[in-house]
Amino acid sequence: MRANTWAGRNKVEVRDVPDPKILNKRDAIVRITSTAICGSDLHLVDGYVPTMQNGDVMGHEFMGEVVEVGSGVPGDKLRVGDRVVVPFPIACGACAACAAELYSCCENSNPNAGIAEKMFGHPVAGIFGYSHLTGGFAGGQAQYARVPFADVGPLKIESDLTDEQVLFLSDILPTGYMGAEMCDIQPSDVVAVWGAGPVGQFAMDSARVLGAAKVIAIDKEPYRLQMAERAGHTPVNFEEVDVRSRLLELTGGRGPDKCIDAVGMEASHGAAHIHAYDRIKQAVRSETERPHALRQAIMSCRSGGVVSVIGVYGGFLDKFPAGAWMNRSLTLRTGQCHVQRYMRPLLQRIESGEIDPTRIITHTLPLDEAERGFEIFKNKQDNCEKVVLKP
Amino acid sequence: MELTAATTIRKPPSEVYRFWRSWENLPTFMAHLEEVRTTGDRTSHWVAGAPFGKDVEWDAEIVDEAPGEKIAWRSTSDADVPNAGTVRFVPAPDGVSTEVQVVLTYDIPGGAVGKAVAKYFGEEPHQQLDDDLRRLKQVLETGEVVRSDGAPWGKRARKEFPQRPAQPLSDSELAKGADQ
Numbered sequence: 001m002r003a004n005t006w007a008g009r010n011k012v013e014v015r016d017v018p019d020p021k022i023l024n025k026r027d028a029i030v031r032i033t034s035t036a037i038c039g040s041d042l043h044l045v046d047g048y049v050p051t052m053q054n055g056d057v058m059g060h061e062f063m064g065e066v067v068e069v070g071s072g073v074p075g076d077k078l079r080v081g082d083r084v085v086v087p088f089p090i091a092c093g094a095c096a097a098c099a100a101e102l103y104s105c106c107e108n109s110n111p112n113a114g115i116a117e118k119m120f121g122h123p124v125a126g127i128f129g130y131s132h133l134t135g136g137f138a139g140g141q142a143q144y145a146r147v148p149f150a151d152v153g154p155l156k157i158e159s160d161l162t163d164e165q166v167l168f169l170s171d172i173l174p175t176g177y178m179g180a181e182m183c184d185i186q187p188s189d190v191v192a193v194w195g196a197g198p199v200g201q202f203a204m205d206s207a208r209v210l211g212a213a214k215v216i217a218i219d220k221e222p223y224r225l226q227m228a229e230r231a232g233h234t235p236v237n238f239e240e241v242d243v244r245s246r247l248l249e250l251t252g253g254r255g256p257d258k259c260i261d262a263v264g265m266e267a268s269h270g271a272a273h274i275h276a277y278d279r280i281k282q283a284v285r286s287e288t289e290r291p292h293a294l295r296q297a298i299m300s301c302r303s304g305g306v307v308s309v310i311g312v313y314g315g316f317l318d319k320f321p322a323g324a325w326m327n328r329s330l331t332l333r334t335g336q337c338h339v340q341r342y343m344r345p346l347l348q349r350i351e352s353g354e355i356d357p358t359r360i361i362t363h364t365l366p367l368d369e370a371e372r373g374f375e376i377f378k379n380k381q382d383n384c385e386k387v388v389l390k391p
Numbered sequence: 392m393e394l395t396a397a398t399t400i401r402k403p404p405s406e407v408y409r410f411w412r413s414w415e416n417l418p419t420f421m422a423h424l425e426e427v428r429t430t431g432d433r434t435s436h437w438v439a440g441a442p443f444g445k446d447v448e449w450d451a452e453i454v455d456e457a458p459g460e461k462i463a464w465r466s467t468s469d470a471d472v473p474n475a476g477t478v479r480f481v482p483a484p485d486g487v488s489t490e491v492q493v494v495l496t497y498d499i500p501g502g503a504v505g506k507a508v509a510k511y512f513g514e515e516p517h518q519q520l521d522d523d524l525r526r527l528k529q530v531l532e533t534g535e536v537v538r539s540d541g542a543p544w545g546k547r548a549r550k551e552f553p554q555r556p557a558q559p560l561s562d563s564e565l566a567k568g569a570d571q
């Protein structure tokens with residue numbers, strides 16, 4: 001089959017690779033009809049996540065048709081022919097983490113748990129196409145994928161919604177939603193979201209759905225800010241204004257009640273010298289993150305507020321504003337999304353028309369053009385917000 | 392050499408105890424074992440796998456046992472690698488899970504066998520036992536040792552890095568199986 005693979009730093013390559021096969025009894029094989037490129041893939045391509053190998057099949061946002069099931073998948077759960085969206089964390093459904101609906105912390109789905117434990121103190125779940133640290137599972141930017149624990153994760157789509165309407169249930173819609181949910185939003189809340197990428201856009205929409213009084217979008221890409229504005233959110237361009245002052249203006253001097261970091265480890269900074277400090281430390285590997293958005297969110301948030309982090313961090317960071325966090329009673333919440341927890345309720349919100357996930361799709365390309373897809377998404381060319389690939 | 396490790400398994404102590412007490416199950420999750428056979432009420436015969444070198448076998452006997460709570464065993468006098476183990480099955484505070492606490496001791500001999508064993512345990516000997524217990528948990532909670540494209544060989548996935556790429560296996564790779 002054809003698959004998009006990691007080919008070293010700053011390089012992806014669509015290659016011929018073997019078709020996937022059942023390896024565990026609870027596996028299914030899915031023929032992929034739609035798959036997407038994610039901001040998380042950029043961290044891999046930019047070389048900030050260790051344990052990638054040349055030839056790793058990328059991609060963790062995919063859906064399609066079940067073409068084979070293992071002997072351990074009960075027929076009432078999944079059958080050949082079912083149309084499914086596959087959540088990006090691989091979860092067994094039986095461990096204590098899964099029982100607590102902390103699917104991205106599943107204790108059984110990562111065969112490389114020992115390595116993840118060294119890096120993170122405790123292991124994390126397996127993730128499709130997302131380095132060997134999270135299991136070494138081939139991903140979904142391909143014609144087919146093997147889906148472990150297929151009786152637990154995949155969501156069957158039984159209505160006639162299009163791929164584009166449901167594909168993002170695999171990751172970014174639940175992720176944005178979880179980012180807002182972790183904010184414990186009250187009707188009087190002003191919620192500020194750093195990052196108007198796909199994840200940020202869905203965090204904003206979710207904050208609105210959960211009842212926020214006002215939602216603010218912070219980014220530097222005018223077209224991404226315009227997209228947020230069209231959806232009813234208030235744009236702030238961090239290259240044009242001082243973010244903290246602007247946020248104070250927009251909130252009567254209080255600061256946002258809730259702040260969401262939807263940027264992660266590769267943030268850029270309006271002030272060039274600060275960006276350079278972290279960029280250099282990152283380059284010499286003495287710091288793994290450039291946490292500008294996180295620092296700014298913590299400094300901006302009103303006392304007693306919540307800072308919700310859905311942007312991905314991988315290692316260690318410098319100059320964490322612990323003083324602001326501690327002295328002002330801030331709550332910091334975070335996690336890789338527990339996608340399985342949110343798929344069904346969000347499918348209902350899509351069916352009812354409350355959320356329209358298609359609004360962020362700007363490009364649809366054949367899988368064979370994945371390389372170009374990565375390029376325009378990464379470099380923000382051609383007003384690119386989200387790329388869907390068709391195998 | 393003494394190794395200790397622990398894991399928590401979401402199954403009651405009686406069930407985890409029963410699984411361990413059926414010695415035949417041990418090789419499904421312990422990387423260095425090829426086969427364990429029950430030979431009597433309190434006795435068993437153990438065959439080590441490739442990581443311990445070839446043809447390392449020994450008999451073992453239970454020296455202390457409390458059903459559902461604890462099993463302690465040791466190899467009998469003529470073992471190549473004299474060893475002993477204790478495993479306790481302790482109810483976890485959540486009321487549904489079991490804390491499995493394992494202590495293994497090995498008397499590493501000189502010669503080729505001793506070398507192979509020392510190499511197997513490497514610089515972080517407890518890591519092997521940690522991985523064994525992770526697989527025990529996988530088997531009891533999910534039914535099988537979980538496999539990925541990067542680490543497709545279950546308990547034989549000994550090599551950590553670099554792994555094979557996270558890319559489906561070809562038919563010939565699958566047919567060939569794990570490198571020993």
Ligand SMILES: NC(=O)c1ccc[n+]([C@@H]2O[C@H](COP(=O)([O-])OP(=O)(O)OC[C@H]3O[C@@H](n4cnc5c(N)ncnc54)[C@H](O)[C@@H]3O)[C@@H](O)[C@H]2O)c1
Pocket residue numbers: 038039040041042043171172175194195196197198199200218219220221224238262263264265266267268269270292293309310311312335336337
């Ligand atoms: N927690 C999860 O489960 C989960 C799931 C999916 C994605 N993610 C992460 O979410 C993050 C965003 O993903 P995406 O697909 O939207 O990526 P993206 O790269 O398209 O979007 C990031 C946006 O942040 C903007 N940005 C950069 N620096 C900024 C700053 N200092 N302040 C404000 N905005 C800034 C960029 O201009 C860009 O528009 C990534 O880190 C990704 O890995 C997390």
Ligand SMILES: [Zn+2]
Pocket residue numbers: 038039040041060061088171172
């Ligand atoms: Zn993603």
Ligand SMILES: [Zn+2]
Pocket residue numbers: 091092093094095096097098105106107108109
């Ligand atoms: Zn689990």
